[in-house]
Amino acid sequence: MTNNDILRSLRYALDISDVAVAKMIALAEQQVDKADIIGMMKKEDEEGYLPCSNAVLTAFLDGLIVQKRGKMEPKPGQAPEPVSEFNYNLVLKKIRIALELKEDDILAMLELANFRLSKPELSALFRKPDHKNYRPCKEQFLRNFLKGLALRLRAADGA
Numbered sequence: 001m002t003n004n005d006i007l008r009s010l011r012y013a014l015d016i017s018d019v020a021v022a023k024m025i026a027l028a029e030q031q032v033d034k035a036d037i038i039g040m041m042k043k044e045d046e047e048g049y050l051p052c053s054n055a056v057l058t059a060f061l062d063g064l065i066v067q068k069r070g071k072m073e074p075k076p077g078q079a080p081e082p083v084s085e086f087n088y089n090l091v092l093k094k095i096r097i098a099l100e101l102k103e104d105d106i107l108a109m110l111e112l113a114n115f116r117l118s119k120p121e122l123s124a125l126f127r128k129p130d131h132k133n134y135r136p137c138k139e140q141f142l143r144n145f146l147k148g149l150a151l152r153l154r155a156a157d158g159a
Contacts, residue, residue, distance in 0.1 A: 110144055
């Protein structure tokens with residue numbers, strides 16, 4: 001699953017425009033113009049395809065958090081959180097934060113995508129990498145999560 005796939009899936013699930021994607025990226029203090037967003041939304045074999053970098057996807061997710069939850073100001077004397085290595089666990093965590101999803105919400109979305117997972121298996125995805133019960137998020141899980149997210153959000157909009 002490429003970063004472009006993730007960006008396209010989130011854009012579809014959240015039902016947002018290319019301009020809105022660019023604005024969310026700008027909220028994370030990165031600039032991407034609309035032409036670049038259009039290129040990132042194209043399939044790999046289409047003319048004008050532009051790969052989405054880890055930095056752009058991370059900026060989009062951070063912008064989504066800012067838009068949905070507001071900008072978090074660090075407390076006095078608090079050091080900024082170190083930048084995590086980019087992986088599917090980070091993508092999942094940022095989506096969970098932005099949309100204020102609880103374990104049961106995520107499990108329900110996975111059910112919509114016909115994907116079964118237990119609560120302990122799910123919580124292992126959100127642990128720190130050095131924790132003994134940490135599990136890396138696999139592509140199949142993220143793909144099914146994004147599918148379930150789209151089904152849930154699109155159904156809610158249609159209701």
